[in-house]
Amino acid sequence: MLEKVNNVEDLRKLNLNEKNILAQEIREYILEIVSENGGHLASNLGIVELTIALHSIFDLPKDKIVWDVGHQSYVHKILTGRKEQLKTLRKLDGIAGFPKTSESEVDCFNTGHSSTSISAAMGMAKARDIKGENNSVIAVIGDGALTGGMALEALNHVGSTKTNMIVVLNDNEMSISKNIGGINMFLSKLRARRIYTVSNQSGRKIIEKIPVIGKFTVKVIKRLKRSLKQLIIPKMFFEDIGFKYLGPIDGHNIEDLEYILSRAKQLEEPVLIHVLTKKGKGYTPAEENPEQFHSAASFDIETGKSKKEKKDDYSAVFGRKLVKLAEDNNKIVAITAAMQSGTGLKEFAKKYPKRYFDVGIAEQHALTFAAGLAKDGMIPFVPIYSSFYQRAYDQVIHDIAIQNLPVIMCVDRAGIVGSDGETHQGLYDLAYFNIVPNLKIMAPKDFQELEKMMEYAITLKKPVVIRYPRGGEGEFKFSKCSEIKRGKAEILKKGNDATIIAIGQTVSKAMEAAKELEKEKINVEVINARFLKPIDKYTILDSAFKTRLVITIEDGTIVGGLGTTVKELILDRKIKNINVKSFAYPDTFIKHGTPKELEKLYGMDVDSIVDYIKHKMKYKKKNKNKEKADKS
Numbered sequence: 001m002l003e004k005v006n007n008v009e010d011l012r013k014l015n016l017n018e019k020n021i022l023a024q025e026i027r028e029y030i031l032e033i034v035s036e037n038g039g040h041l042a043s044n045l046g047i048v049e050l051t052i053a054l055h056s057i058f059d060l061p062k063d064k065i066v067w068d069v070g071h072q073s074y075v076h077k078i079l080t081g082r083k084e085q086l087k088t089l090r091k092l093d094g095i096a097g098f099p100k101t102s103e104s105e106v107d108c109f110n111t112g113h114s115s116t117s118i119s120a121a122m123g124m125a126k127a128r129d130i131k132g133e134n135n136s137v138i139a140v141i142g143d144g145a146l147t148g149g150m151a152l153e154a155l156n157h158v159g160s161t162k163t164n165m166i167v168v169l170n171d172n173e174m175s176i177s178k179n180i181g182g183i184n185m186f187l188s189k190l191r192a193r194r195i196y197t198v199s200n201q202s203g204r205k206i207i208e209k210i211p212v213i214g215k216f217t218v219k220v221i222k223r224l225k226r227s228l229k230q231l232i233i234p235k236m237f238f239e240d241i242g243f244k245y246l247g248p249i250d251g252h253n254i255e256d257l258e259y260i261l262s263r264a265k266q267l268e269e270p271v272l273i274h275v276l277t278k279k280g281k282g283y284t285p286a287e288e289n290p291e292q293f294h295s296a297a298s299f300d301i302e303t304g305k306s307k308k309e310k311k312d313d314y315s316a317v318f319g320r321k322l323v324k325l326a327e328d329n330n331k332i333v334a335i336t337a338a339m340q341s342g343t344g345l346k347e348f349a350k351k352y353p354k355r356y357f358d359v360g361i362a363e364q365h366a367l368t369f370a371a372g373l374a375k376d377g378m379i380p381f382v383p384i385y386s387s388f389y390q391r392a393y394d395q396v397i398h399d400i401a402i403q404n405l406p407v408i409m410c411v412d413r414a415g416i417v418g419s420d421g422e423t424h425q426g427l428y429d430l431a432y433f434n435i436v437p438n439l440k441i442m443a444p445k446d447f448q449e450l451e452k453m454m455e456y457a458i459t460l461k462k463p464v465v466i467r468y469p470r471g472g473e474g475e476f477k478f479s480k481c482s483e484i485k486r487g488k489a490e491i492l493k494k495g496n497d498a499t500i501i502a503i504g505q506t507v508s509k510a511m512e513a514a515k516e517l518e519k520e521k522i523n524v525e526v527i528n529a530r531f532l533k534p535i536d537k538y539t540i541l542d543s544a545f546k547t548r549l550v551i552t553i554e555d556g557t558i559v560g561g562l563g564t565t566v567k568e569l570i571l572d573r574k575i576k577n578i579n580v581k582s583f584a585y586p587d588t589f590i591k592h593g594t595p596k597e598l599e600k601l602y603g604m605d606v607d608s609i610v611d612y613i614k615h616k617m618k619y620k621k622k623n624k625n626k627e628k629a630d631k632s
C-alpha cells in the first residue's frame with residue numbers, strides 16, 4: 001500500500017481497510033529508517049492513524065496543522081511527498097526531524113520546543129478571521145506538552161475568545177517518561193470515561209433527525225449527559241474554559257478519528273478532541289519501553305538493542321556526583337523539567353524522592369521554584385538542556401540573579417547537539433548568560449573538572465551556571481585537574497608563539513591543536529578559561545602581551561561569548577599589535593548533521609585551528625624578519 005501512496009491524493013483513494021494496511025506499512029517504514037538514522041520513534045509509531053485521519057479530512061496547505069514539539073511529524077512527512085527523502089532523516093542536508101517551513105508548504109510552522117502549537121495555531125486562526133478567509137486550523141499537542149505553561153496560557157486565550165480552531169490532544173499518558181502533574185491527574189479521570197465511539201455518535205444522529213420531538217429529546221439528553229458528567233467528573237475543565245470537548249476517542253481507530261474530525265471541522269468554536277494513543281504502538285520494544293524509544297540512536301530491530309556502544313557521558317557523571325554530594329548534604333535538591341533520564345537524575349530520583357522534583361515541561365516554573373527553595377535554605381541543582389534554558393531566561397534574571405540566590409543552573413547539551421538541528425543546538429547560553437549580573441559561569445574541560453565545579457558551586461552560595469556538552473569527553477585526555485579558584489583560569493601548556501584560550505569541551509581541541517603545532521615547532525600557550533564570568537583578565541592579558549597572537553575557541557555563538565569578552569578585554573587595555581581570532585559558530589542558526597560534520601563545515605575542527613595558526617605564524621615570522629632587516 002505504501003508503494004502506491006506518495007501524497008495525500010493517493011491516500012484519499014484508499015478505503016478504510018487499505019488505510020489500516022497502510023498504517024502498518026508506515027510503521028515498518030519508520031522503524032527501518034529510525035533504526036538506522038536514529039530519531040523519535042515511539043511518538044511517531046503512536047500517531048500513525050491520527051495523522052492518516054487528519055490528512056483524510058483536512059486540506060493542507062489551505063488548512064493548517066501545527067505539530068507541537070514536532071518530533072511526531074514523520075508520518076505527516078511521508079504522506080506529504082517526502083516518503084523517499086525520509087531516508088535522509090536527520091542527516092546533513094537531509095530531511096529534518098521536525099517540521100520546517102523551508103522543507104514544504106504543508107509544514108506551516110517550525111517547532112522543536114514544547115507547548116507552542118496552540119499559540120501559533122491561534123495566531124493563524126485569528127489572521128484567517130481578520131482576512132475573512134475560511135480554513136481550518138489545528139494544533140496537535142501531546143499530554144506532556146500540555147504541562148507547559150505556554151500551552152495553558154494559549155488554552156486560556158483561545159477558550160475565552162471563542163476562536164474557531166481545533167486542538168487535538170494526543171494523550172498517551174507519557175511525556176518522555178511517565179507524564180506527571182495535576183493536568184495529568186485530570187486527564188486520567190477523562191480517560192476513565194467510556195471511549196467515544198461512532199456507534200453512540202450515529203445513535204445521536206438518528207435522534208437528531210426526528211423533527212421537533214428529536215430536538216427536544218437531544219436537549220434533554222444533553223442536559224442529562226452534562227449533569228452526569230458533572231457527577232462523574234468533578235469539573236469539565238476544558239468546557240468550563242470555553243472549549244467543546246469531544247472524546248476520549250480511540251486514536252488507533254481511523255474510522256472514528258475521521259468521523260470526529262469531520263464533525264469538529266463543521267463547528268465554529270474552539271474544539272478539543274481528546275485522543276487516546278499508545279506510544280510506540282506496533283513495535284513491542286517501544287511499547288514496553290517508550291522512554292528509551294522516545295528518541296533513540298540507531299538500534300537493532302530484532303532485539304531493540306542500541307547499535308551504539310554505551311559510553312559514559314556528562315549527564316551521567318553529573319547525576320552520579322549529585323547523588324554523592326546529596327549523601328553528605330541534605331539541603332541539596334534536584335529539579336527536572338520532564339527530562340529525568342536525559343539529565344542523569346534517575347538514581348537521584350530513586351534515592352531521594354523527597355528532594356527530587358519533576359515539574360513537567362515547565363522550565364520557567366522550574367527556575368522560580370528553585371529560587372524559592374534557595375531563598376529558604378535549600379541548594380537546588382537544576383539541570384536543563386541549553387536550548388530549553390532559553391525558556392526560563394527572565395526567571396534566571398528576575399528571580400535568581402537579582403536576588404543573588406544560590407541556585408546551581410546546570411546547562412546540559414551545551415554546544416552542538418547534532419541531528420535535532422537548529423531548535424536544539426545549545427549555542428546561545430554562554431552569550432545570553434554572560435550579560436546577566438551576579439552569575440558565575442563555568443564550563444569544565446572533562447568529567448573530573450565537572451565534579452570539581454559542582455563541589456565548588458556549593459561553596460559559592462551564589463547563582464552559578466555550569467555548562468557541559470552532550471556525550472562524552474573530548475579526544476585529549478587530561479591527567480590532572482587543579483583546584484577551582486574563583487575566576488581563575490588554568491594554564492595547561494606554556495608557549496610563546498600564540499595563545500589559545502578555550503572553554504569547556506573546546507579545551508580538548510586546543511590541546512590537540514597544540515600537539516599538532518608542536519610538530520611544526522610552533523609552541524602555543526593553552527589556557528583553560530574555566531570561567532567565562534568572572535573572566536581571568538590577568539592570565540589572559542599576560543599571555544596576550546607575550547605572544548601577540550590570541551585564538552579563542554568556544555562551542556557557542558560568535559556573538560557575546562568568550563571571543564567577544566577577550567576582544568573587549570584587549571581593546572579596553574588599548575593594547576596595540578595583538579591579533580585576536582575567535583573560533584565560534586557564526587551568527588546564524590545551525591542546521592542538523594553530526595557534530596563532526598558541523599564542526600568541519602563551520603571551521604570548528606582541530607585542522608581548521610591548526611591551519612589558521614600555521615598561516616599566522618608564517619606571517620608573523622615574515623614580519624619579524626622584515627623588522628630585523630629594517631633595523632640592520
Ligand SMILES: Cc1ncc(C[n+]2csc(CCOP(=O)(O)OP(=O)(O)O)c2C)c(N)n1
Binds near residue numbers: 388
Ligand atoms: C521546552 C521544551 N522542553 C523539553 C523538551 C524535550 N521534550 C521533547 S518531547 C518531550 C515530551 C513530549 O511529550 P508529549 O507532548 O506527550 O508527546 P509524545 O512524545 O508523548 O507524543 C519533551 C519533554 C522540549 N522539546 N521542549
